[in-house]
Amino acid sequence: MTPQKPLHLKTYLLIAVMVIAGPLGNVLLGKGMKRIGEPAVWPPLQLLHTALNIFTSVSIWLGIGSLITFFVAYMLVLSWADYSFVQPASSLAYGVVALLGYLLLGERVSPLRWAGIAVICLGVFVVGRTNPRTTRQV
């Protein structure tokens, strides 16, 4: 049997990385895409122009870097914890993304949306009290 304490510590540490890096990446992508505008995909020359705009944007690349950090943490945590535990546990990211959208991009977040975020956090708390592993190792 694997001791539970180190497993939990490792799991929560990596989930914390996911919760910060994921939303930051999305906010940076949002910033970049807002500047580029709605992408045109037709005719093909327009698609090329759109792709060029996307891949020469500093915000997009910073966002991709942040999402890669998120992805590596995610891959590692999935190697020992269940998917149906990791996905809900990382939903704190929804609160962080709204906060960053509000603070960094000046998005208007309605009270109902904040209430929704609070309910999400409650759900995360409930999920966080369950065992991170329910299947046997292959």
Place this chain on the structure above:
Amino acid sequence: MPHFILFTLIVVSGTGGELCVSRAMKVVGEAPSLRPAQVAKVVLRALRVPWMWLGVGMMAVAFFSLLGALSIYDVSFVVPVTALSYVAGAFGGVVFLREHVSFQRWLGVSLVAVGVALVFFGKS
């Protein structure tokens, strides 16, 4: 209508991709430590699992759909809407990965889903 397709692609392709990656990582096994050499070894081992490539491909589709949605809507709207994948994820975990999802975990997932719905209706 095209916007509806964008969100569907983000949710379906994103969840499918995550399930494939999860399945691949279960094959690869647990990372023995967080030392860079060990992490690199796990990543390299993961790249030899076909599930990983299928997962990454699906996640790429979801990523470009996300970029499209972010060019139209606020980040604080797009990202919560993509949380529709929680429902898909819990069912996918049970069906494809044979994970046991306890009542308490279902309760948590449901609360998260209600929260996401409130976020959605608080759009205007």
